[in-house]
Amino acid sequence: MLKLLCNADIYTMDRSNPIVENVLVENGKIVALNVDNKIEYQKVDLEGKTLIPGLCDSHLHTVMYGSELDKIDLSAAKSIADLIELGKNHIEDKDLKKDDWIFGWGWNQENFEEDSLPTAKDLDEISKNYPIVLKRECRHVLTANTAALKAAGLYKKNIANKRVYKDEKGNPNGVLCEDAQKLILDAAPKTTVEDIKNYIIDASKKYLEYGLTFVQSDDLADSSISFHKTLQAYFELADSGKLPLRYNLQLRLTNEKDLKEFIANYKTGNYNDYLTLGPLKIWADGSLGARTAALRESYNNLDSAYGELLCSREKMENLVKIACENKMQVACHAIGDRTIEQFVEIVESMQEEYTDNLRHRIIHSQLADYQLLKRMKATGINTDIQPAFTASDWEIVENRIGKDREQQSYLWKDMIDLGINTAGSSDSPIEKPDPIWGISCLVSRKDELLKPEFGWLPNQKVTVQDALEIYTKNGAYNAFVEDKFGQIKPGYKADFSILSQNPFYVKEDKLREIEVCNTIIDGNLSK
Structure with missing residues (x-):
């Protein structure tokens, strides 16, 4: 018809x-x-x-988003007391079983009256019986209560890992960041393939409400399940025609062994019309909010605080080399300028040996200054930005990196002007998977309260045309499907x-009011 x-x-x-x-x-x-x-x-x-x-979201986390739809939303907490109250309310509202764990997400100490991280002692006021794990909004930091620490074998244990925060006696205080979170999460009940399928379906329904028809999703590094089972969930949904929209999977394979195992058993590219196996995803540093993004200069007002490279140069070189040998695109999570520079240098060093245009990408690129952007353009590196981060980060950037470096951050318009293919994403569940909100942030660079008055770094505002392309054709290009979508x-x-x-x-300030019909x-x- x-x-x-x-x-x-x-x-x-x-x-x-x-x-x-x-x-x-x-x-x-x-x-x-x-x-x-x-x-x-x-x-x-x-x-x-x-x-x-x-509309396309070029980087988000579907399984995480779907799994959190029924978890405690802590984004409204303005103090640790609020966080505790939200946790207690959740327990009262739920019919919990003896062995259940309680999960929550979205707290941010920047919004707390006390401006301090919640600890196990705080979460014990919610419950001492149920293991409780509450993640910061960036998902790079979590706090666990004593019951969770005991379940993970960490209670009063001497842990050398610096990403496990300690109390005054040197014992874990419940706060863990970056890959140390795995020490807690591995002790939680295991996620099944059926669970993952349900998370994908639940998330997909929300994506459609936000107007998305195509998403590029990073889901393979869930600590409680192998990447094979995550792929199995996607394959079963695709084979049965139950994927409601189109998916490109960003393949976070965290070591050479997993990458080689994937290459031996699977093939990147088109699985069917609704599922594609996409780039190797490398998670190379932390977040600006948690001060774990890797910087070339120390964080503002701190001595020798440079953040963390979560992927060493040697490891990154080896992963990129294997990917290039197998004509596999690489998408690198890089927020700090030190991380961005490391990835750019590695791609530059391999250009003569590997001449295929694999359209390597940097996901985030928040602290790429103009000189780094020029090198990205010269090297053919594209980017996937999160426009909503301008609304949620603008009040903390100067505090984190100082006024001078602030002026060379979140340079969305410069990326466009330099000809870097720039795709838009939410990093959901870090931000809501709402491309209309992202388009509004690109054009106005204002937060939900319409602040600052003239937009943050207003010289980096983009046109409506560019904003729409960022969420449509540019996302398709980064995924090699610009001839279809x-x-x-x-x-x-x-x-x-x-x-x-x-x-x-x-009008600029009314873009956010547009609805998806x-x-x-x-x-x-x-x-």
Whole structure:
């Protein structure tokens, strides 16, 4: 059946043909634009709304997001007392079993009256019986109560790991950061394949509500399950036709053994129309909020506090080399300038030996200054940014790195102007998987309270056109599917997002109010 999508403002993201009157769709593909209406066409009247290519989130964590939908949301906590109250309320509301663990997420000590990290002693006030694990909003830090420490064999144990914080007696105080979190999480009940499938489905439903038709998801490094089982969950959903939208998996294989095992057993690229196995994902440093992003100069007002490289130069070189030998793209988590520079140097050093354009990517790139951006462009490195971080981070950046370095951070417009392919993402569940909010942050650089008044580093604001491309065609390019997705052109997949208002006609501060009315995937409305 030929479907004619019409009566809408239609923006194609194809700069040679930016606006069209209608779109003709058949068998899940776009077959023509600007056609005359015929009686045999099934007319889909969009009632004056705005139609754009399906929105893409180029980096998030689906399994984590899906698993947290029924966990304690601590983002509203303004003190440790609030955190304790939210935990107690959760226990009262839930019918917990004897062996259950309690998980929560979203606290941020920057919002607390006391501006200090919660400890096991604090969480013991919630419960001393149930193991409790509460993650900071960045997910790079967690706090566990005494019951969880005991379950993990860490209680009153002498732990040399510096990422396990200690009390005045030298014992673990419940706070663990970066990969040390695994010491606690490995003791928790194991996640099953069925659990993962349910998390993916639950998350997918939310993604569609936010207007997403294509996401690129980092899920393979869950500490409680092997990457084989995570892949099994995705394969089973894809094989049964139960993936509600399109997935590209970012393959966080944390060591050479796992990477070689993956290469021996799987093949990157297209699995089917709804699932693709994508780049090797390297997690190379921490977060700015937790002061664990690796910097070239010390954190502001601290001596010799440079953050942490979570992937040494030697390890990173070996992983990138193996990936290049197998024509595998690499996507590197890098927030701090020291980490970004290390990845750029490694890619630069391998350019002559490996000449394939693998479109390597840096995920985050928050503290890449202009000189680093120029090197990224020269080396062909693309990036996946999180525009919502401008809203949530702008008040802490100067505190973390000082005024001078602040001016050379979150340089979204410079990336675009230099010609770096820049894709938009949420890093969900770190931020909500809402591309409209991301587009608003790109254009206004203001937070939810419309602060600062003229936007943070306003010279880095981007146009509405660029913002839409960042969340459509640019994400497709980073995933090597720019010939199928991200634009409205004949031969492309019939994936679209339908918006309540035209973003080109909405004032900057009103972009956030645009609603997603529906999505279309393979020519079919999602609801």
